[in-house]
Every structure is written in C-alpha cells, then in structure tokens.
Amino acid sequence: AKQEGRNTYHWFTSELNQSMMDRVTLRSELQKAIESEEFELYFQPLIDARSGRVGGMEALIRWNHPERGMVSPADFIPVAEDTGQIIPMSQWILETACRQNRLLYDSGHRTNVVSVNVSPIQFQPGNFVDIVKRTLETTCLPNHLLELEIVESVLLHDPARVIATLHELRELGVGISIDDFGTGFSSLSYLKRLPITKVKIDRSFIQEITNDPKDAAITQGIISMAHHLKLKVVAEGVETGPQAAFLRDNACDIFQGYFFARPMPMAQLTEFLASYTGA
Ligand code: C2E
Ligand code: CA
Ligand code: CA
Ligand code: CA
Numbered sequence: 690a691k692q693e694g695r696n697t698y699h700w701f702t703s704e705l706n707q708s709m710m711d712r713v714t715l716r717s718e719l720q721k722a723i724e725s726e727e728f729e730l731y732f733q734p735l736i737d738a739r740s741g742r743v744g745g746m747e748a749l750i751r752w753n754h755p756e757r758g759m760v761s762p763a764d765f766i767p768v769a770e771d772t773g774q775i776i777p778m779s780q781w782i783l784e785t786a787c788r789q790n791r792l793l794y795d796s797g798h799r800t801n802v803v804s805v806n807v808s809p810i811q812f813q814p815g816n817f818v819d820i821v822k823r824t825l826e827t828t829c830l831p832n833h834l835l836e837l838e839i840v841e842s843v844l845l846h847d848p849a850r851v852i853a854t855l856h857e858l859r860e861l862g863v864g865i866s867i868d869d870f871g872t873g874f875s876s877l878s879y880l881k882r883l884p885i886t887k888v889k890i891d892r893s894f895i896q897e898i899t900n901d902p903k904d905a906a907i908t909q910g911i912i913s914m915a916h917h918l919k920l921k922v923v924a925e926g927v928e929t930g931p932q933a934a935f936l937r938d939n940a941c942d943i944f945q946g947y948f949f950a951r952p953m954p955m956a957q958l959t960e961f962l963a964s965y966t967g968a
Pocket of ligand 1: 748749947948952
C-alpha cells in the first residue's frame with residue numbers, strides 16, 4: 690500500500706508541476722494581454738419571451754491570444770482570480786460594457802439592459818459599490834440598464850458584507866441575477882436572503898429539457914418558485930426550437946442561447962438588433 694501511495698504521489702506531482710507551469714505562463718501572458726489589449730467584449734442577445742424582442746445582452750469576455758488563438762474564459766478566468774488579475778480585468782469589462790450600452794442607448798435602444806458577470810473576488814476589496822457607481826457616472830449609462838450576474842459562491846466569504854453590498858447596488862437601481870442557478874449547494878436559502886431580481890437556470894438543466902422528465906420537472910419548479918418570489922427567470926443555453934417552446938409554455942421570461950443568437954462583437958450586434966424581427 691505504501692508503494693502504491695508513493696507512485697500515486699509521484700504521478701500527482703508531475704501532473705501538478707505541469708499545471709503549475711501552465712499557470713505561471715498563463716499569468717504572465719495575461720499581464721501582457723491586459724497591457725496590449727488582446728481582450729474583446731462579446732455580447733449575447735437575451736430574448737424577451739413575451740414580446741419576442743431583444744431585451745438585453747450578456748457581456749462575455751474573449752481573449753484573442755496572438756499564438757494560441759481564442760482562449761476560453763472558462764480557462765483563464767480562474768487563473769486571473771487566483772492571481773488577482775481579475776480586478777483590473779473586471780474594471781475594463783464593466784467600463785467597456787457600460788460604455789458600449791450607452792452607445793446603443795444613444796442610437797435609440799433605450800431599454801436594452803447589459804448583464805455583466807461578477808467574480809466573487811471583486812467583492813473582497815470592499816469598494817465594489819463605489820466602483821460601480823463611478824463607472825455608471827463616467828459612462829453616463831442609466832443605472833437600471835446595468836445588471837450584475839453573481840454566483841452563489843459569492844457568499845462563501847463574509848456573506849453578511851456581500852449581502853449588504855448587494856442591497857446598496859439594488860438601491861442604485863442596478864439589477865442582480867443569480868447565475869448558473871441550481872448548480873450550487875444551498876440555492877434555496879440564498880434566494881430568501883439575497884436582494885436579487887432574476888435567476889438564470891443553468892444550461893445543464895435546459896439541455897435535456899425535452900428528453901428528460903426530471904430536468905423538465907426541475908425547470909418547471911424553478912420557474913414557479915421564482916415567480917412566487919417575484920423574480921424573473923432566464924433560461925441559459927437554449928439551443929433548439931422544442932426547448933424554446935417548452936420554456937415558453939412554462940412561462941419562462943427570458944431566453945438565451947444559440948437557437949436565438951451566439952455571443953458576438955458589438956459591430957455585429959448592432960446589425961443583429963437592426964434586422965431581428967422577433968422570435
Ligand atoms: P456563464 O456566465 O454561464 O456564461 C454563459 C456561457 O454559455 C458563455 O460561455 C456563452 O457563450 C455560453 N452559451 C450561451 N448560449 C449557449 C448555448 O446555446 N449553448 C452552449 N453550449 N453555450 C452557450 P463563455 O462565453 O465561454 O463563458 C464561460 C464562462 O466564463 C461564463 O459562464 C462565465 O462564468 C465566465 N465569463 C465569461 N465572461 C466573463 C466576464 O466578463 N467576467 C467574468 N467574471 N466571468 C466571465
Ligand atoms: Ca453569466
Ligand atoms: Ca450562466
Ligand atoms: Ca454556466
């Protein structure tokens with residue numbers, strides 16, 4: 690057993706070294722990327738189920754690496770969170786998202802809400818409300834046209850302070866949604882404690898909604914519960930017509946997914962908004 694343990698350990702160290710090396714490389718490359726502006730913000734339309742029109746958009750970061758090509762945020766966001774680089778990066782994201790949405794507003798899209806993903810790390814320095822307030826002021830975006838997407842794990846560290854921060858953001862008129870809803874571990878008590886305006890049902894439930902009665906039941910349950918709590922419901926990852934039909938039949942409020950539109954650069958989104966006739 691001892692021998693086996695040692696072998697396992699050796700195997701583990703070499704894997705660990707490999708991944709640590711990747712992380713060190715990634716860290717310095719992220720630094721360069723921040724400096725040389727290799728990031729771009731994409732926007733994915735959010736479709737209002739009732740009107741069939743675009744009601745908002747989620748801002749999603751893209752890293753166009755000079756050699757590696759497009760690097761997925763799922764790969765570099767966790768590293769940026771570990772190194773603290775998420776802080777300057779998120780500042781750029783928030784400012785760019787607000788500025789771009791103000792431009793849309795000026796071109797006549799007066800009700801379009803931009804949703805920005807927030808990392809739990811951004812709550813740690815204790816000045817998050819000031820940053821949001823200042824960014825809304827400098828970009829001249831009406832406060833109610835910004836929404837922040839948080840994940841349940843935001844409450845792992847100093848929940849009382851995070852909840853107070855979220856209340857202050859709501860007082861500013863900024864919307865708050867719970868992202869990836871249903872994948873955390875104590876969603877229901879959070880629903881009661883957090884001053885939120887929306888829940889986003891995770892794609893993992895939507896994927897099999899038309900084949901798996903359990904996923905269908907969970908989704909119906911989330912929608913019904915959210916509505917009783919006066920919250921709007923967004924379905925993430927809607928990829929097919931039958932999924933959209935099921936969600937519409939079950940009173941889901943907002944759709945997001947490839948069936949309607951993929952994330953795209955702002956230039957393309959402007960064209961999309963001009964030509965989209967509704968779902
Ligand atoms: P998320 O917040 O859950 O974002 C939704 C993800 O689902 C996006 O992946 C989006 O492109 C993808 N998606 C949308 N519709 C569909 C669909 O119909 N089918 C499938 N298969 N996927 C769909 P993306 O852009 O790769 O982002 C991955 C994750 O990285 C995000 O998950 C979020 O956790 C994080 N992320 C992305 N941008 C930001 C950012 O600006 N700040 C922070 N803190 N995190 C970000
Ligand atoms: Ca999100
Ligand atoms: Ca999500
Ligand atoms: Ca997700």
